[in-house]
Amino acid sequence: xxxxxxxxxxxxxxxxxxxxxxxxxxxxxxxxxxxxxxxxxxxxxxxxxxxxxxxxxxxxxxxxxxxxxxxxxxxxxxxxxxxxxxxxxxxxxxx
Amino acid sequence: xxxxxxxxxxxxxxxxxxxxxxxxxxxxxxxxxxxxxxxxxxxxxxxxxxxxxxxxxxxxxxxxxxxxxxxxxxxxxxxxxxxxxxxxxxxxxxxxxxxxxxxxxxxxxxxxxxxxxxxxxxxxxxxxxxxxxxxxxxxxxxxxxxxxxxxxxxxxxxxxxxxxxxxxxxxxxxxxxxxxxxxxxxxxxxxxxxxxxxxxxxxxxxxxxxxxxxxxxxxxxxxxxxxxxxxxxxxxxxxxxxxxxxxxxxxxxxxxxxxxxxxxxxxxxxxxxxxxxxxxxxxxxxxxxxxxxxxxxxxxxxxxxxxxxxxxxxxxxxxxxxxxxxxxxxxxxxxxxxxxxxxxxxxxxxxxxxxxxxxxxxxxxxxxxxxxxxxxxxxxxxxxxxxxxxxxxxxxxxxxxxxxxxxxxxxxxxxxx
Numbered sequence: 001x002x003x004x005x006x007x008x009x010x011x012x013x014x015x016x017x018x019x020x021x022x023x024x025x026x027x028x029x030x031x032x033x034x035x036x037x038x039x040x041x042x043x044x045x046x047x048x049x050x051x052x053x054x055x056x057x058x059x060x061x062x063x064x065x066x067x068x069x070x071x072x073x074x075x076x077x078x079x080x081x082x083x084x085x086x087x088x089x090x091x092x093x094x095x
Numbered sequence: 096x097x098x099x100x101x102x103x104x105x106x107x108x109x110x111x112x113x114x115x116x117x118x119x120x121x122x123x124x125x126x127x128x129x130x131x132x133x134x135x136x137x138x139x140x141x142x143x144x145x146x147x148x149x150x151x152x153x154x155x156x157x158x159x160x161x162x163x164x165x166x167x168x169x170x171x172x173x174x175x176x177x178x179x180x181x182x183x184x185x186x187x188x189x190x191x192x193x194x195x196x197x198x199x200x201x202x203x204x205x206x207x208x209x210x211x212x213x214x215x216x217x218x219x220x221x222x223x224x225x226x227x228x229x230x231x232x233x234x235x236x237x238x239x240x241x242x243x244x245x246x247x248x249x250x251x252x253x254x255x256x257x258x259x260x261x262x263x264x265x266x267x268x269x270x271x272x273x274x275x276x277x278x279x280x281x282x283x284x285x286x287x288x289x290x291x292x293x294x295x296x297x298x299x300x301x302x303x304x305x306x307x308x309x310x311x312x313x314x315x316x317x318x319x320x321x322x323x324x325x326x327x328x329x330x331x332x333x334x335x336x337x338x339x340x341x342x343x344x345x346x347x348x349x350x351x352x353x354x355x356x357x358x359x360x361x362x363x364x365x366x367x368x369x370x371x372x373x374x375x376x377x378x379x380x381x382x383x384x385x386x387x388x389x390x391x392x393x394x395x396x397x398x399x400x401x402x403x404x405x406x407x408x409x410x411x412x413x414x415x416x417x418x419x420x421x422x423x424x425x426x427x428x429x430x431x432x433x434x435x436x437x438x439x440x441x442x443x444x445x446x447x448x449x450x451x452x453x454x455x456x457x458x459x460x461x462x463x464x465x466x467x468x469x470x471x472x473x474x475x476x477x478x479x480x481x482x483x484x485x486x487x488x489x490x491x492x493x494x495x496x497x498x499x500x501x502x503x504x505x506x507x508x509x510x511x512x
Contacts (some may be wrong), residue, residue: 001403013395013403013405014405017394018394018395018510020349020396020508020509020510021396037495040494040495041345043438043494043507044347044438044494044495044507045345045346045347046335046345046346046347046348046349046509047335047344047345048335048346048348048349048350048396049335050335050336050350050398053396055395055396071395073350073396073397073398073399074398074399075399076397076399076403
């Protein structure tokens with residue numbers, strides 16, 4: 001698989017390590033009322049879709065950036081990649 | 096019609112005209128007591144034990160394609176019970192005991208061959224860990240033998256003992272481990288269940304669940320609605336897709352692809368199953384002579400039933416590191432299966448929040464060896480509404496309660512198990 005890195009162009013997926021569903025960016029509030037339930041959902045539960053999946057890949061043997069890759073789990077076709085930093089900021093994360 | 100040596104001779108003398116088909120091809124009835132979704136090893140075993148042990152005959156197994164076309168026909172056929180944790184070892188030892196008597200039980204030649212499994216140790220720490228594991232196995236009635244380097248050399252002299260990076264220091268052997276003809280497991284259970292009145296309905300895809308007032312009343316299928324007192328889902332890598340139809344969109348499971356490989360046929364070479372302790376590589380030799388081997392999952396979510404070349408390279412490097420002599424053997428076939436990787440590497444056999452809906456899932460890439468016990472335990476749960484005594488730890492809510500069964504000790508990361 002080739003991952004279209006937004007800064008470096010197409011890179012072999014072998015240069016990356018895989019973490020999982022991009023919803024892992026949305027870490028729950030540890031001081032919230034429902035923190036225990038929210039962290040259970042965050043840590044253990046997955047949507048696991050058959051089809052388009054937004055997922056986190058780490059460019060470990062490259063520029064060490066985290067990417068959000070959109071990939072079809074039925075065909076392995078990769079639709080696009082964004083910097084996870086940009087995705088997190090767009091969702092309101094400050095740092 | 097029972098199978099026996101006498102029967103084979105009689106048919107040989109009479110032109111093989113007396114063989115009947117091994118199971119019927121019935122149309123679905125309007126309703127059953129119990130409907131099993133998924134005609135793989137676990138689903139068929141469940142139906143078999145429901146009929147054989149728990150006296151249930153109004154049972155149907157619904158299979159989207161053909162029975163045995165999924166993971167039960169795609170694995171590396173290894174059976175063993177070399178687990179460590181109390182939640183696991185009694186279950187897998189129960190399974191191994193069922194394997195030992197399986198062919199007599201369901202009257203089908205599954206070629207159960209207890210040719211041993213040997214896990215190699217390459218460091219002192221690994222040897223200590225194997226000693227602990229071997230003792231844990233013995234405490235639960237399983238067999239284990241700790242071998243030193245010379246002991247391993249007597250069993251498998253062809254291994255790369257003096258590798259500078261990963262020398263072989265010894266190994267943990269389970270003599271009762273081995274291999275089984277995996278397709279015959281599906282066929283044997285199917286025939287055994289069919290003969291006891293279970294309807295095995297192929298080419299029947301479940302497209303939805305009829306749930307009213309929190310109770311599951313049956314399943315919508317490509318062949319119409321089928322009512323059911325209870326529905327048991329045993330669909331391995333398709334768990335996420337099927338359970339989403341029942342409103343359970345989030346589960347502690349990711350689907351990943353695992354590849355397996357067969358080399359061209361070679362003369363008898365490997366005495367049993369051998370696993371590499373420094374890389375991830377496990378290998379046995381089929382009765383046809385091919386080396387059957389595998390390694391890690393590819394590591395990313397997938398429903399594609401095929402993997403990518405970097406993992407092929409990685410697995411073959413593991414093999415070359417362990418036994419360089421196989422370097423000139425050519426790869427004959429390779430394929431992928433979809434694994435329901437759970438968050439702690441251990442399975443789930445439990446009720447769901449929906450009354451009448453039961454789940455058997457999360458087998459990661461260790462489901463084949465568990466087939467008999469999984470079927471028995473799931474049948475026990477479906478028939479009595481209580482978990483089997485060896486499967487009490489396999490609860491769906493164990494992650495919320497903090498009772499993970501983390502056999503590998505790597506935490507909540509499904510692509511590591």
